[in-house]
Amino acid sequence: MNSKILELQQIKREFIMGTETVRALKGVSFDVHAGEFVTIMGSSGSGKTTLLNLLGCLDKPTAGNYLLDGVDVGNLSRNELARLRNRKIGFVFQAYNLLPRTSALENVELPLFYNPSLSASERKDKAVKALEAVKLADRLDHTPSQLSGGQQQRVAIARALVNQPVMILADEATGNLDTRTSYEIMSLMQDLNKEGKTIVFVTHEPDIAAFSNRTVMLRDGKVVKDTVNENVRSAKEALESLPPADDY
Amino acid sequence: MSAINLVRIALRALQRNKLRAFLTMLGIIIGVAAVIAMVAIGEGSKESIQSQLSAMGSNMITILPSSNVSGGVRIEGASFQSLTIVDVKAIQKNAEHVSAVSPVSSTKGQAIYGALNWPTSLQGVAPSYFDIRKLEVADGVSFTDADVATAAKVCVLGKTVINNLFPSGESPVGKVIRLNSIPLQVIGTLVPKGQSSFGQDQDDIILTPYTTVQKRILATIYFQSIYASAVSEGTSAQATDEITEILRETHRLRPGDENNFQVRTMEELIKTLSSTSSLLTVLLTAIAGISLVIGGIGIMNIMYVSVTERTREIGLRMSVGARGVDILLQFLVEAIIISVTGGIIGVILGVTTAQVITLTLGWPTIVSESSIVLSFMVCALTGVFFGYYPAQAASRLDPIEALRYE
Structure with a gap:
């Protein structure tokens, strides 16, 4: 639990909008160690999204160093970034971003298609295992339209897991879900974290941040607070404490 | 990937x-x-x-009069009269690569039999024309060189003419038809050839000795065209050259003069x-x-x-x-x-x-x-x-x- 998965050193990101320079990140530094469950919080305009894009290797910093699992991202080409995303990062999006009219299994298989070393049977095995891990083993052939929001998000999490990434990067992953389903997802996240997965969870809900063991607070492109959460709330208990819903 | x-x-x-x-x-x-x-x-x-075209005889050679300058005036090919029996005889005698030659002297006319009449084309040809054009006699006989010599009033009818003059199906052989008031005895009928690729009815025809047309109808010594056939398809180029040479001689053309005829092979037509x-x-x-x-x-x-x-x-x-x-x-x-x-x-x-x-x-x-x-x-x-x-x-x-x- 001491190896650094993420190392951010004085990360700056500036955008040139016409004649103006927008400084979205003004020198962000923090590390994330293996096995941590970090939430990144901040109101809109705080640079949260920009940071997420950088962490996800979708973007490169204007200045500063970002090391993902020991690799300096700043020096990589577009193709090398793509490879890095494929091998080291699992994305979970707010809007699930599943392929429509495509079975859960095929959706989960998607990242593996971009890994040429895998055979078709290996691909299927891994995808089935990932879906089992999110408790959707009985929904392999269902298309997104046949799944509930929570189930769709679980498929998305399975897709993020399938490549055995060093980090799961979730962007407002509970934003489209009701409280109960959000807690279910968080419970799943906590389980994955217990199994050793490093999770970086971007959110603006303090409620959700309570389930993580560390919170990084951003404001105006700077880290304003970086606190370790001493008493992590258990999502499972939170779920049980909810009044029973009619539809369950 | x-x-x-x-x-x-x-x-x-x-x-x-x-x-x-x-x-x-x-x-x-x-x-x-x-x-x-x-x-x-x-x-x-x-x-x-x-x-x-090859059914028509692909070794066929056609000789047509062509435009020429007469006193500085260029004259249209078809109206120019340059092909005579002298040319035919010369080709027959001197051209080694030509196996058959026949003049064609044709005219239009109204064929009449009994109460029926039919406008058709009368072609005066030599007996060798049948070989050149791959024509076959279905019924009766074809005319002979003797008929040519006497300008005999005999003819061979094409299918279309027969259909129009003898609609009842009786055999026309032996009957006498009239064309432009000249009586012609039918001595044979042609095997139908159908339409040509140009859409022309090849059976709408009456064949008769060329002398009959020349002397009895047109009163001319000129031919519209001469048909010849090369020994084989492969020799049609040599035959063309020979014919050109012979005709230049018979037409007394000086070196440098334009040909007042044209020689066409089927090869060119095919092309x-x-x-x-x-x-x-x-x-x-x-x-x-x-x-x-x-x-x-x-x-x-x-x-x-x-x-x-x-x-x-x-x-x-x-x-x-x-x-x-x-x-x-x-x-x-x-x-x-x-x-x-x-x-x-x-x-x-x-x-x-x-x-x-x-x-x-x-x-x-x-x-x-x-x-x-x-x-x-x-x-x-x-x-x-x-x-x-x-x-x-x-x-x-x-x-x-x-x-x-x-």
Whole structure:
């Protein structure tokens, strides 16, 4: 639990909008160690999204160093970034971003298609295992339209897991879900974290941040607070404490 | 990414939009089918013209008077009188590569038998004309050199003339018909030849000795044309040269003078006709080719729409590790699958169409392998060409923006 998965050193990101320079990140530094469950919080305009894009290797910093699992991202080409995303990062999006009219299994298989070393049977095995891990083993052939929001998000999490990434990067992953389903997802996240997965969870809900063991607070492109959460709330208990819903 | 994966991903993407994929394909299908069917029609008509010509006798040589300068005035070929019996005799005697020669002196006239009459063409020829034109006598006999010598009032009738003068089906042989008030005894009938490739009825004809036409009807010593036949098809060029030389001599042309006649072989005619029908083929192919291009533009259009519609998908694929080239190849392979599948269906449809045309309309069609290969290759290239730009547009998307695309 001491190896650094993420190392951010004085990360700056500036955008040139016409004649103006927008400084979205003004020198962000923090590390994330293996096995941590970090939430990144901040109101809109705080640079949260920009940071997420950088962490996800979708973007490169204007200045500063970002090391993902020991690799300096700043020096990589577009193709090398793509490879890095494929091998080291699992994305979970707010809007699930599943392929429509495509079975859960095929959706989960998607990242593996971009890994040429895998055979078709290996691909299927891994995808089935990932879906089992999110408790959707009985929904392999269902298309997104046949799944509930929570189930769709679980498929998305399975897709993020399938490549055995060093980090799961979730962007407002509970934003489209009701409280109960959000807690279910968080419970799943906590389980994955217990199994050793490093999770970086971007959110603006303090409620959700309570389930993580560390919170990084951003404001105006700077880290304003970086606190370790001493008493992590258990999502499972939170779920049980909810009044029973009619539809369950 | 392996080729199999690429194809698999592209196929799945197409499966999600079956109807659209099919409609896009339809442009290619129609384009390819049109190319193949059109080329088949063009080639078929070319072939049938050629086979008709060789049935007419492909070693045939035609000598026609041509325009000449007479006192500074150029005179139209047909009205110019330059071919006489002297020319015919000279060719007969001196040309080694010519096996038969016959003058033709023809006129139009109203053939009359009993109460019936029929406007037709009367051709005065030598007996050798039957060999040259591959004419056969069905009933009765043909006339002889003796008939020619006496300008005998005998004739051989073509089928059309018989049908019009003897509609009841009685045999015309032995009957006497009148043409321009001259009585002619029918001594034979011709085996029908049908229409020529020019649409001319080859059976609407009365044959008679050339002397009969020249002396009894036209009162002229000139011929409209001379027909000859080369010893074989291969020697028709030598025969042409010989005839030209002989006629220049008999016409007393000085070196440097223009020929006042023209010698045509069937070879030239075959060439002329094939080039005409080649032009037809080219035109048909061009039209069909345009429809293929339109099909290609259809692919391009749909691929662009597809790229825009699937922007989020592209963003997602990029975020899970697809490189630009992976996205490019995915869309390119989709376009190629559409065009190649369309091409295969188009080939099948084109070949079927050609056969249906032959069966229903009776037009001869020849499906040439080259047209299949060519149109198939063109449509594969169309897929690459028209699929490339949308695919490239997709591969250049910024994953961040693509993921947020609404």
